[in-house]
Amino acid sequence: MILNAEILDTFDRCPRKLAFSQKWEPRAISPLGLLYTAIESALISPDPEQSAKDETLRIAKSREISTDQNAFTVTRHIGFLAAILVTVLQSRLGQLTRVPATEEWESNLFSTPSGDRHKILLVSALDDDRLRAAAHSWAVIGELVALQSPLTLTAVVIGSQRAGKRHCAWAKGYIHPKFATKLRFRERGAKEDGFGNGWLTIWREQRGEISTEKWISTMAEDGVLDSLIISRTIPFNAEDNRMKIARRDMLEIGEKIKSAREDAPMKRCSCDSVGHGACVWQSVCWSPTETSPDQLPQLYRPISSAARS
Numbered sequence: 408m409i410l411n412a413e414i415l416d417t418f419d420r421c422p423r424k425l426a427f428s429q430k431w432e433p434r435a436i437s438p439l440g441l442l443y444t445a446i447e448s449a450l451i452s453p454d455p456e457q458s459a460k461d462e463t464l465r466i467a468k469s470r471e472i473s474t475d476q477n478a479f480t481v482t483r484h485i486g487f488l489a490a491i492l493v494t495v496l497q498s499r500l501g502q503l504t505r506v507p508a509t510e511e512w513e514s515n516l517f518s519t520p521s522g523d524r525h526k527i528l529l530v531s532a533l534d535d536d537r538l539r540a541a542a543h544s545w546a547v548i549g550e551l552v553a554l555q556s557p558l559t560l561t562a563v564v565i566g567s568q569r570a571g572k573r574h575c576a577w578a579k580g581y582i583h584p585k586f587a588t589k590l591r592f593r594e595r596g597a598k599e600d601g602f603g604n605g606w607l608t609i610w611r612e613q614r615g616e617i618s619t620e621k622w623i624s625t626m627a628e629d630g631v632l633d634s635l636i637i638s639r640t641i642p643f644n645a646e647d648n649r650m651k652i653a654r655r656d657m658l659e660i661g662e663k664i665k666s667a668r669e670d671a672p673m674k675r676c677s678c679d680s681v682g683h684g685a686c687v688w689q690s691v692c693w694s695p696t697e698t699s700p701d702q703l704p705q706l707y708r709p710i711s712s713a714a715r716s
């Protein structure tokens with residue numbers, strides 16, 4: 408089996424979860440899952456902005472969106488958010504390519520024209536705890552060990568999700584009540600702006616006439632851009648004991664994965680883990696009567712038919 412960080416992470420969290428996900432796929436995708444999928448596809452496109460919107464729509468047509476809000480509104484919001492994120496990422500990092508898979512490892516990193524490898528991470532907020540958690544994850548450690556080279560963790564802050572929208576400057580701005588072209592993200596100090604006194608909240612997807620370039624450049628002028636994209640280089644040292652242990656663990660887990668069972672003991676601490684939300688298999692594991700994904704066709708579909716659709 409070709410390993411990847413998601414397999415290792417899923418097995419660590421719950422072997423039962425890995426067993427389910429090897430055969431089944433939830434029919435619904437979360438807004439964050441939709442955003443990640445659209446971004447990862449569009450990042451390698453020569454026209455990332457349009458590609459992000461197209462990919463968001465394509466996925467939304469084939470999967471339900473797990474939201475209690477209007478699915479069309481959420482999809483449009485995610486499409487515009489994905490578009491601005493890939494535009495700014497590609498303008499910073501250059502045209503990206505996927506790091507090719509090997510016989511043992513499927514990488515989720517992106518390579519820049521100069522050969523730097525980036526792990527793109529979307530976070531609602533970034534502090535030392537979140538950075539440390541990311542640095543300790545299989546998404547970073549697994550890539551370091553498998554590729555035996557350093558990587559750059561590029562975290563993009565997308566704000567908290569409320570009522571189906573991400574509250575961050577990528578998606579939300581303010582316009583002057585009298586001058587609709589006057590866009591702001593925070594006060595610049597000029598009193599005549601009267602910022603905060605009657606300025607109107609606007610969402611990116613509602614103002615398609617404002618170009619992505621204008622939105623991003625105004626974020627930069629208002630000084631909110633650099634704090635929303637943070638890159639940290641993580642070195643690789645083969646003699647580091649942490650790398651040796653991770654290598655050993657990968658080999659051991661690689662063997663155990665083959666026997667992951669759908670009836671393995673539940674890992675209740677992973678059912679609602681912070682940062683990952685509710686596990687998508689809760690309808691099976693937390694059902695008051697015994698059930699399985701094949702008995703819930705309205706929620707899950709076999710991986711093979713999903714791949715064909």
Ligand code: SF4
Pocket residue numbers: 420421423424427672673674675677678686687688689692693
């Ligand atoms: S709901 Fe809990 S026990 Fe079931 S697969 Fe998910 S994490 Fe594991």
